[in-house]
Amino acid sequence: xxxxxxxxxxxxxxxxxxxxxxxxxxxxxxxxxxxxxxxxxxxxxxxxxxxxxxxxxxxxxxxxxxxxxxxxxxxxxxxxxxxxxxxxxxxxxxxxxxxxxxxxxxxxxxxxxxxxxxxxxxxxxxxxxxxxxxxxxxxxxxxxxxxxxxxxxxxxxxxxxxxxxxxxxxxxxxxxxxxxxxxxxxxxxxxxxxxxxxxxxxxxxxxxxxxxxxxxxxxxxxxxxxxxxxxxxxxxxxxxxxxxxxxxxxxxxxxxxxxxxxxxxxxxxxxxxxxxxxxxxxxxxxxxxxxxxxxxxxxxxxxxxxxxxxxxxxxxxxxxxxxxxxxxxxxxxxxxxxxxxxxxxxxxxxxxxxxxxxxxxxxxxxxxxxxxxxxxxxxxxxxxxxxxxxxxxxxxxxxxxxxxxxxxxxxxxxxxxxxxxxxxxxxxxxxxxxxxxxxxxxxxxxxxxxxxxxxxxxxxxxxxxxxxxxxxxxxxxxxxxxxxxxxxxxxxxxxxxxxxxxxxxxxxxxxxxxxxxxxxxxxxxxxx
Amino acid sequence: xxxxxxxxxxxxxxxxxxxxxxxxxxxxxxxxxxxxxxxxxxxxxxxxxxxxxxxxxxxxxxxxxxxxxxxxxxxxxxxxxxxxxxxxxxxxxxxxxxxxxxxxxxxxxxxxxxxxxxxxxxxxxxxxxxxxxxxxxxxxxxxxxxxxxxxxxxxxxxxxxxxxxxxxxxxxxxxxxxxxxxxxxxxxxxxxxxxxxxxxxxxxxxxxxxxxxxxxxxxxxxxxxxxxxxxxxxxxxxxxxxxxxxxxxxxxxxxxxxxxxxxxxxxxx
Amino acid sequence: xxxxxxxxxxxxxxxxxxxxxxxxxxxxxxxxxxxxxxxxxxxxxxxxxxxxxxxxxxxxxxxxxxxxxxxxxxxxxxxxxxxxxxxxxx
Numbered sequence: 001x002x003x004x005x006x007x008x009x010x011x012x013x014x015x016x017x018x019x020x021x022x023x024x025x026x027x028x029x030x031x032x033x034x035x036x037x038x039x040x041x042x043x044x045x046x047x048x049x050x051x052x053x054x055x056x057x058x059x060x061x062x063x064x065x066x067x068x069x070x071x072x073x074x075x076x077x078x079x080x081x082x083x084x085x086x087x088x089x090x091x092x093x094x095x096x097x098x099x100x101x102x103x104x105x106x107x108x109x110x111x112x113x114x115x116x117x118x119x120x121x122x123x124x125x126x127x128x129x130x131x132x133x134x135x136x137x138x139x140x141x142x143x144x145x146x147x148x149x150x151x152x153x154x155x156x157x158x159x160x161x162x163x164x165x166x167x168x169x170x171x172x173x174x175x176x177x178x179x180x181x182x183x184x185x186x187x188x189x190x191x192x193x194x195x196x197x198x199x200x201x202x203x204x205x206x207x208x209x210x211x212x213x214x215x216x217x218x219x220x221x222x223x224x225x226x227x228x229x230x231x232x233x234x235x236x237x238x239x240x241x242x243x244x245x246x247x248x249x250x251x252x253x254x255x256x257x258x259x260x261x262x263x264x265x266x267x268x269x270x271x272x273x274x275x276x277x278x279x280x281x282x283x284x285x286x287x288x289x290x291x292x293x294x295x296x297x298x299x300x301x302x303x304x305x306x307x308x309x310x311x312x313x314x315x316x317x318x319x320x321x322x323x324x325x326x327x328x329x330x331x332x333x334x335x336x337x338x339x340x341x342x343x344x345x346x347x348x349x350x351x352x353x354x355x356x357x358x359x360x361x362x363x364x365x366x367x368x369x370x371x372x373x374x375x376x377x378x379x380x381x382x383x384x385x386x387x388x389x390x391x392x393x394x395x396x397x398x399x400x401x402x403x404x405x406x407x408x409x410x411x412x413x414x415x416x417x418x419x420x421x422x423x424x425x426x427x428x429x430x431x432x433x434x435x436x437x438x439x440x441x442x443x444x445x446x447x448x449x450x451x452x453x454x455x456x457x458x459x460x461x462x463x464x465x466x467x468x469x470x471x472x473x474x475x476x477x478x479x480x481x482x483x484x485x486x487x488x489x490x491x492x493x494x495x496x497x498x499x500x501x502x503x504x505x506x507x508x509x510x511x512x513x514x515x516x517x518x519x520x521x522x523x524x525x526x527x528x
Numbered sequence: 529x530x531x532x533x534x535x536x537x538x539x540x541x542x543x544x545x546x547x548x549x550x551x552x553x554x555x556x557x558x559x560x561x562x563x564x565x566x567x568x569x570x571x572x573x574x575x576x577x578x579x580x581x582x583x584x585x586x587x588x589x590x591x592x593x594x595x596x597x598x599x600x601x602x603x604x605x606x607x608x609x610x611x612x613x614x615x616x617x618x619x620x621x622x623x624x625x626x627x628x629x630x631x632x633x634x635x636x637x638x639x640x641x642x643x644x645x646x647x648x649x650x651x652x653x654x655x656x657x658x659x660x661x662x663x664x665x666x667x668x669x670x671x672x673x674x675x676x677x678x679x680x681x682x683x684x685x686x687x688x689x690x691x692x693x694x695x696x697x698x699x700x701x702x703x704x705x706x707x708x709x710x711x712x713x714x715x716x717x718x719x720x721x722x723x724x725x726x727x728x729x730x731x732x733x734x735x736x737x738x739x740x741x742x743x744x745x746x747x748x749x750x751x752x753x754x755x756x757x758x759x760x761x762x763x764x765x766x767x768x769x770x771x772x773x774x775x776x777x778x779x780x781x782x783x784x785x786x787x788x789x790x791x792x793x794x795x796x797x
Numbered sequence: 798x799x800x801x802x803x804x805x806x807x808x809x810x811x812x813x814x815x816x817x818x819x820x821x822x823x824x825x826x827x828x829x830x831x832x833x834x835x836x837x838x839x840x841x842x843x844x845x846x847x848x849x850x851x852x853x854x855x856x857x858x859x860x861x862x863x864x865x866x867x868x869x870x871x872x873x874x875x876x877x878x879x880x881x882x883x884x885x886x887x
Contacts, residue, residue, distance in 0.1 A: 026686040030746040038649035051716050364552035440714045675814025761808040779801050
């Protein structure tokens with residue numbers, strides 16, 4: 001997020017696109033509702049009629065995967081009506097002419113043909129977003145999990161820059177992170193191409209710095225992305241896999257294909273709290289301590305690094321992740337002798353410029369927002385006030401492309417996937433909770449009432465959903481939130497493994513993120 | 529204050545004392561004991577409030593022989609009375625060291641400082657129910673307006689159960705709000721207005737007007753106002769002042785599928 | 798007890814704008830005429846109140862749900878405030 005969470009309350013316009021905020025980020029939804037109650041206008045663009053849509057001043061249901069067209073259409077109208085921020089464009093950006101040329105072709109009529117959003121709604125949205133400042137833009141996986149994921153993000157940024165809605169309090173581009181510490185994991189180099197603090201492995205200077213700090217030569221070429229690893233596993237080029245706190249057998253696309261890849265492995269090590277679907281097939285399972293059993297830090301979606309404090313000693317024979325890693329490294333010939341998590345944090349802060357000013361003492365209970373470069377720096381609530389990381393902000397002119405799969409005669413439905421409010425990811429942690437299990441005990445498929453009527457299916461009756469990859473069964477949940485011709489499957493349930501249906505070959509060419517949000521599918525009533 | 533707690537712990541008047549401790553600028557609930565008397569230096573009195581009697585009741589359910597002292601205001605005392613009436617604790621198990629309802633010595637039992645009127649947005653005033661509103665002010669609205677205002681508020685609900693979980697007098701083992709036959713599960717918002725109406729009905733003869741539910745609510749639903757109406761009805765119809773005494777409420781069975789005798793940690797009073 | 802609860806509810810429902818939709822009567826199986834009278838009166842009273850406001854709030858969703866063979870429990874039928882259940886049980 002370029003802003004911090006509390007700033008959302010003071011925005012004059014909140015634009016939510018591709019985020020079921022109340023379900024997946026309830027504490028951000030509360031800020032949005034407060035902003036609304038203080039007088040902000042709320043715009044919601046989502047293929048489903050979600051809870052936040054009820055509170056929106058304008059709520060639209062764009063067709064799955066049509067976000068670039070919708071956003072280009074908004075920019076088209078903003079330019080046509082002269083609502084853009086000329087000073088900002090001139091002072092802070094480059095590439096504006098190309099953008100202008102590209103969006104000129106996205107007339108409201110064309111946008112309606114692609115996305116189904118009416119010209120009147122499009123006009124209202126564009127005007128509100130461009131003229132009610134500060135405007136904040138929130139998005140999540142509904143924007144990123146597409147073959148055009150990077151294009152979608154670029155379009156979102158284009159829109160914000162075009163209207164000068166970046167670098168001010170309560171105004172910015174805010175991807176809401178899906179996990180408590182995914183920001184922290186990325187910050188610490190949990191990506192194939194960077195060291196902690198986004199220092200490139202291929203940058204000789206950065207490489208030399210970490211080689212010196214860690215006393216071993218380090219690779220200077222980026223490693224494999226997750227989809228590349230799966231391919232390498234299927235081809236027998238990758239023989240061992242060490243999975244920490246992830247459950248790819250449920251979370252990765254095309255589960256059947258994935259199963260073959262996993263069967264090729266000579267060694268699978270899984271480190272997790274519970275015996276997840278992936279752990280069940282592992283050669284070695286390393287029991288990890290839960291958050292209540294260890295010290296450390298989390299860095300959340302607003303770049304706030306906060307301390308985690310041990311409440312109880314680890315149960316049974318489990319250990320904190322850092323201790324497992326230390327012992328394993330030591331056993332493999334690289335002695336690690338950290339005494340506690342704080343020692344690791346100190347090393348981390350020393351090597352990561354954006355964390356350099358942080359210490360356990362300074363973090364206290366409230367934590368600090370990075371960048372926090374020095375010991376007297378108060379932390380940073382919002383980013384890019386004067387300039388962007390690269391200097392000028394670049395407009396990337398983006399053309400709309402269809403999703404990889406569109407419904408056809410054989411598979412006439414759009415299928416999309418996501419979360420429901422009572423469970424988390426593949427359910428490794430939430431499905432063992434009796435209270436959450438009562439709330440939602442099984443998987444389901446959400447279907448529009450008219451479609452359900454056509455299929456003569458009642459609430460709770462089992463439907464068979466199939467795609468070119470495979471088939472699964474799930475009870476029907478008849479929901480007016482769904483548009484006709486659309487299906488929604490939650491991703492949490494191992495007995496209705498949604499990702500049997502999704503496509504592992506439809507990837508964003510740059511980010512390699514799979515297109516979880518759009519697949520074609522067929523649905524029929526289960527015949528016993 | 530600290531001397532008194534020390535005295536209580538040393539003489540064995542209580543085995544455990546629940547109060548607040550300042551940690552990194554935040555007042556947090558903390559249990560003080562005879563073993564850690566040195567910690568008493570960190571005991572603080574502040575506007576911060578928590579349902580300490582709820583924590584005490586949960587501890588007592590596991591260790592009934594303990595005597596627990598808590599730092600409390602008038603609302604804590606009322607909650608202890610209700611918990612006693614509903615046989616969740618026995619008289620004397622919880623001792624309250626009374627502090628003023630706000631940290632000024634001049635304003636004994638004044639309205640809690642944390643509950644002084646906050647400003648809410650203009651749109652909330654127009655569409656919803658202002659949290660500062662009184663029951664009498666609400667009566668000025670017509671049925672249609674009341675209806676749309678309350679439904680607006682209920683539709684914001686994120687089903688976090690914060691209102692129930694913080695509530696000092698929510699002690700049922702099985703909660704009707706989790707019963708799929710009464711309130712459909714699996715969706716947001718939880719069934720409007722059933723979820724909140726069921727909770728409101730269950731507050732009759734129980735709610736001590738501490739306002740913690742409303743403070744806990746992430747989306748500012750004016751729950752305290754709703755339950756004030758509930759208590760107002762109980763008082764008007766049955767002359768019962770909730771939390772004021774150890775007298776049984778007019779419908780002690782209301783909202784319960786089982787009579788109190790069958791409750792899990794019931795004790796003879 | 799029922800009477801106490803119903804008296805209480807009758808006071809509470811108008812507070813959230815659902816007044817006039819709850820009634821409690823004791824009718825024996827021998828009192829067919831009284832049954833007819835109460836039901837007719839109450840139906841008339843409800844009709845005069847106009848359409849169920851909950852249906853208005855969820856208008857679109859309820860309309861589309863009507864197409865479905867089995868309306869989901871989540872949106873329910875009737876006014877959904879529990880009063881239909883109470884009236885039926887009375």
